[in-house]
Amino acid sequence: MVKAYEKRDTTGYKKLLKEFSAKYNKLTPKDQKANAGYLNGAYYNLCCAYSLLNKKGMALVILKNLYRRGFMIMHTCKKTVI
Numbered sequence: 001m002v003k004a005y006e007k008r009d010t011t012g013y014k015k016l017l018k019e020f021s022a023k024y025n026k027l028t029p030k031d032q033k034a035n036a037g038y039l040n041g042a043y044y045n046l047c048c049a050y051s052l053l054n055k056k057g058m059a060l061v062i063l064k065n066l067y068r069r070g071f072m073i074m075h076t077c078k079k080t081v082i
Contacts, residue, residue, distance in 0.1 A: 005045050008053055017042055040071040 001020070004013035024032060024039050043066055050059040 001042060001045070005049055008049050010046065010049055010053065010055075010058075013046055013049060017046060036069075040066060040069060044071065 001013060001016045004010075004016060020042060021039065024035065027035065043062055047059045047062040047066070050056070050062065
């Protein structure tokens with residue numbers, strides 16, 4: 001996923017993220033909770049890639065979904081958006 005992110009290849013990144021999510025969803029609830037940061041971080045990186053490509057609408061959709069999942073990143077957003 002790192003290479004896809006560095007290339008700003010959102011299509012490749014989403015494919016890898018889908019595979020990652022499938023593996024994550026097979027974890028026990030306890031393991032999902034323990035590893036939620038990895039999944040949230042992967043979605044956050046996709047959000048950043050869209051933002052860097054000036055696709056702000058897609059970035060905001062992902063950011064809103066992250067917020068709904070409880071991923072607290074407002075300090076980062078405040079510095080970036082304002």
